[in-house]
Amino acid sequence: MPRLPRPPLRRAARSRTDGLTQVVEPETPNVESVEADGLRWFNIERPRQIDRAWLEEHFDFHPLDYEDVFSRNQRPKVDEYDGYLFVVLHFPVYDKRVNRLNAAELDIFVGPDFLITLPNEALAPLQYVFDRCQNNEDVREDMFSKGAGYLLYKVVDACVDASFPMLRKMGLKLERLEQAIFDEEANREIVRDLSNAKQEIINFRKIVRPQRAALRDLERTKRYVTGELDIYFDDINDASERVWDMLENYREVIEGLETTNESVLSHRLNDSIRVLTAFSVIMLPLTLIASVLGMNVGVPGQGSIHAFWITIAVMLGVLVGMIWWFRDRGWL
Incomplete structure (x- = not known):
C-alpha cells in the first residue's frame, strides 16, 4: 500500500x-x-x-x-x-x-x-x-x-472535452479553405494551407486512435470505477467517439477539398491553354500569308504599293473572320 x-x-x-x-x-x-x-x-x-x-x-x-x-x-x-x-x-x-x-x-x-x-x-x-x-x-x-x-x-x-474547441477551430479553417479554393488571388497559398490542415488532422488522429482503447479499458476497470461511476466513464467514451467521428469527417472533407482544388487548378490551366491555342491558330493563316509573300521569288504585285495594302486588308479580314468564328464556337 x-x-x-x-x-x-x-x-x-x-x-x-x-x-x-x-x-x-x-x-x-x-x-x-x-x-x-x-x-x-x-x-x-x-x-x-x-x-x-x-x-x-x-x-x-x-x-x-x-x-x-x-x-x-x-x-x-x-x-x-x-x-x-x-x-x-x-x-x-x-x-x-x-x-x-x-x-x-x-x-x-x-x-x-x-x-x-x-x-x-x-x-x-x-x-x-x-x-x-x-x-x-x-x-x-x-x-x-x-x-x-x-x-x-x-x-x-x-x-x-478540451479537444472540442480545437476541432471547432479546425472545422472553421476547413470552411475558409473551401471558400478560398475558388478565389483566384488566394490560390497560390491554398496548396500549402491544405497540406497544413491535413497534417493537423493526421496528427490529431494519431493521438486519439490509440487512446480509444485505453479509455474503454478504464471504463471496464472495477478497482475504482464501480457502481454509479460506470455511467460517468461511459460518457467519456462517448465524447472520445464523437472526437473520432469528427476527425473522420474532417479527413473526408480535406481529401475532397484536395480533389476539388486539383480540379480547379486543372480547369484554370485548361482555360489558359485553350486561349493560347486559339490565338496561335488565329495567327497561323496570317503567318502563312506573310511567309508566302516574303519568299525570295517573284510574286504577283511585287513592287506595287497597292498590292501591299491589298495584302494588309486580306490579313485583317482573315484575322477578324477567325476571331468571329472562334467566339461563335465559344473557344474565346
Whole structure:
C-alpha cells in the first residue's frame, strides 16, 4: 500500500545572485497538492529526476511505472497493480511556437485515497481543474467527497472535452479553405494551407486512435470505477467517439477539398491553354500569308504599293473572320 506523505511541499528551486557571488538554492520537488475528505491530489508538472526520487521515497510504485513516466514513447494504457492503478493518456496540445499539434502525455496514479497526475507538459484543462480545487472549497468538497474514481473522471473528462474547441477551430479553417479554393488571388497559398490542415488532422488522429482503447479499458476497470461511476466513464467514451467521428469527417472533407482544388487548378490551366491555342491558330493563316509573300521569288504585285495594302486588308479580314468564328464556337 502506498504511503501518503505529510510534510509541506515547495515549488521548484530558484537561483539568486548575492553581490558578485551566485547563490544556488537547493533543488526541491515540484509537487503541488490539495486535500479534502481524506483524499489527496498531487500534481507534478514536467516531472524530473528529483520528483522521481520524491515519489520513490513516499510511494511503493512498481519500477516499470517510473520508467514509463520518464519515457517519451509510451502508448496510452491502463495497468492494474495491488493497491493502485497506473494510467497513461495522450491529449492534443497546439504549440504556437511552431504552429504544430503535439501529443501531451498525462501519467496518472490512482489509489484508494490519493490521485497523482504527472503531465509531461502544461495541460490547461488539468491545471484549471486543479486550481479550482485549490481555490474553491465548495468545488473541492464536491469532487473529493465521491472518492478517487470520481476525481479521476473529472480530470480525464476535462482533458477530453478540451479537444472540442480545437476541432471547432479546425472545422472553421476547413470552411475558409473551401471558400478560398475558388478565389483566384488566394490560390497560390491554398496548396500549402491544405497540406497544413491535413497534417493537423493526421496528427490529431494519431493521438486519439490509440487512446480509444485505453479509455474503454478504464471504463471496464472495477478497482475504482464501480457502481454509479460506470455511467460517468461511459460518457467519456462517448465524447472520445464523437472526437473520432469528427476527425473522420474532417479527413473526408480535406481529401475532397484536395480533389476539388486539383480540379480547379486543372480547369484554370485548361482555360489558359485553350486561349493560347486559339490565338496561335488565329495567327497561323496570317503567318502563312506573310511567309508566302516574303519568299525570295517573284510574286504577283511585287513592287506595287497597292498590292501591299491589298495584302494588309486580306490579313485583317482573315484575322477578324477567325476571331468571329472562334467566339461563335465559344473557344474565346
